[in-house]
Amino acid sequence: METPWEYRFSCRAQAMKSSVIRELLKLTEQPDIISFAGGLPAPEVFPVEAFQRASKKVLAENGPKALQYGPTEGYLPLRQLIAEKCSQPGYQVQAENVLITSGSQQALDLIGMTFINRGDYLLVESPTYLGALQAWNPYGPQYVTISTDDDGLDTGDLEKQLRKGPKFIYVIPTFQNPLGVTMSLKRREELVTLADRYGVPIMEDDPYGKLRFEGEDLPTVAALDNKLRGGKDSTVSNVVYMSTFSKTLAPGMRIAWVIAPPEVINKLVMAKQGTDLQTPTINQYITYEVAKDGFLEEHIKKIVEVYRERRNVMLEAFDEYMPEGVTWTRPQGGLFLWLKVPEYMDTVDIFKDAVEQKVAFVPGISFHADGSVHNTMRFNFSNSTPEMIVEGVNRISMVIKKKMKR
Numbered sequence: 001m002e003t004p005w006e007y008r009f010s011c012r013a014q015a016m017k018s019s020v021i022r023e024l025l026k027l028t029e030q031p032d033i034i035s036f037a038g039g040l041p042a043p044e045v046f047p048v049e050a051f052q053r054a055s056k057k058v059l060a061e062n063g064p065k066a067l068q069y070g071p072t073e074g075y076l077p078l079r080q081l082i083a084e085k086c087s088q089p090g091y092q093v094q095a096e097n098v099l100i101t102s103g104s105q106q107a108l109d110l111i112g113m114t115f116i117n118r119g120d121y122l123l124v125e126s127p128t129y130l131g132a133l134q135a136w137n138p139y140g141p142q143y144v145t146i147s148t149d150d151d152g153l154d155t156g157d158l159e160k161q162l163r164k165g166p167k168f169i170y171v172i173p174t175f176q177n178p179l180g181v182t183m184s185l186k187r188r189e190e191l192v193t194l195a196d197r198y199g200v201p202i203m204e205d206d207p208y209g210k211l212r213f214e215g216e217d218l219p220t221v222a223a224l225d226n227k228l229r230g231g232k233d234s235t236v237s238n239v240v241y242m243s244t245f246s247k248t249l250a251p252g253m254r255i256a257w258v259i260a261p262p263e264v265i266n267k268l269v270m271a272k273q274g275t276d277l278q279t280p281t282i283n284q285y286i287t288y289e290v291a292k293d294g295f296l297e298e299h300i301k302k303i304v305e306v307y308r309e310r311r312n313v314m315l316e317a318f319d320e321y322m323p324e325g326v327t328w329t330r331p332q333g334g335l336f337l338w339l340k341v342p343e344y345m346d347t348v349d350i351f352k353d354a355v356e357q358k359v360a361f362v363p364g365i366s367f368h369a370d371g372s373v374h375n376t377m378r379f380n381f382s383n384s385t386p387e388m389i390v391e392g393v394n395r396i397s398m399v400i401k402k403k404m405k406r
């Protein structure tokens, strides 16, 4: 008898739905389209030669070890390097606090597995990273959204929601995806103070923090939380911090990390054992070889130059082509910016017309956990050349102008 598969799927699998937006985004895969839709780094800045040299060295000097299974926690020299790089004044990270994951996306899934019970409240920014919602939806949480503005998550809105007893707060404080905005220092301090007062942990997702084009670096929420606790011991913390090499070196390596207190790391390790045993040993060896001895910092300087120029070109193109009534964020780093059209417009309609004009973006609705906002759109500026950016923005502006009420 043929298996009717849909009746065999678990409730969890049934909660995994392909979104309308994902289906629409397939349209952007045509080769002649100018796409601002993905979140892809620029392939022309991938350090291909550094990876080539590192791979050769790793295989020549450590071949059998790099091809063997390794500990779930990750390759110790890489964990030590990350601990060193993530330490800030008053926030000393130890290798024991670091777990290597297969992308930050896996860290999000492990967090879902480890923390979320069906019906738990989770506080998320509105809008937030779509991939986090996708990772957590199968665990059946209820999302409570916190409003955001140019200074990031609105801490004024937060206290009221903290009283509902959420399981955790999820926040992308620096060059947020999809908004591109950065949470101010004052708000970061308020966030850690309020979270501490209500005893609610914070999940800090920080893939873009190193891609700063201008302005001062801000302390991570994890470091501020540590300061609040006397600034001595990073193992006692209210924050689970995630970051990745996807945006600074290459997403294809799938090397990312979590920094958390030991009891959280232990649970995440158990969850990871059942998921993939470990992140590929050879990718960890090679990434370590590439990232060490200052190469990472030098390479980041190069990509920041390229992305800063692309951001500038996109902002200038918006200034030049977008009609009155359209507004956008001005990110100081990262890969994205966020555009708002008048409320009577629906950006899914704009998207469909834009694709006919061979240009694409992501309609903002998919980033809102409550699906409530229809007039926003996310633009990626890292993955298109300046010429493509000008042409693409011009085409989209024409679609928007046609839909505007006069």
Ligand SMILES: Cc1ncc(COP(=O)(O)O)c(C=O)c1O
Pocket: 039, 102, 103, 104, 105, 106, 129, 131, 172, 177, 205, 207, 243, 244, 245, 246, 251, 255, 256
């Ligand atoms: C906010 C955020 N978190 C996590 C990820 C996943 O990154 P990774 O490639 O490390 O899995 C992304 C990727 O775009 C992201 O924007």
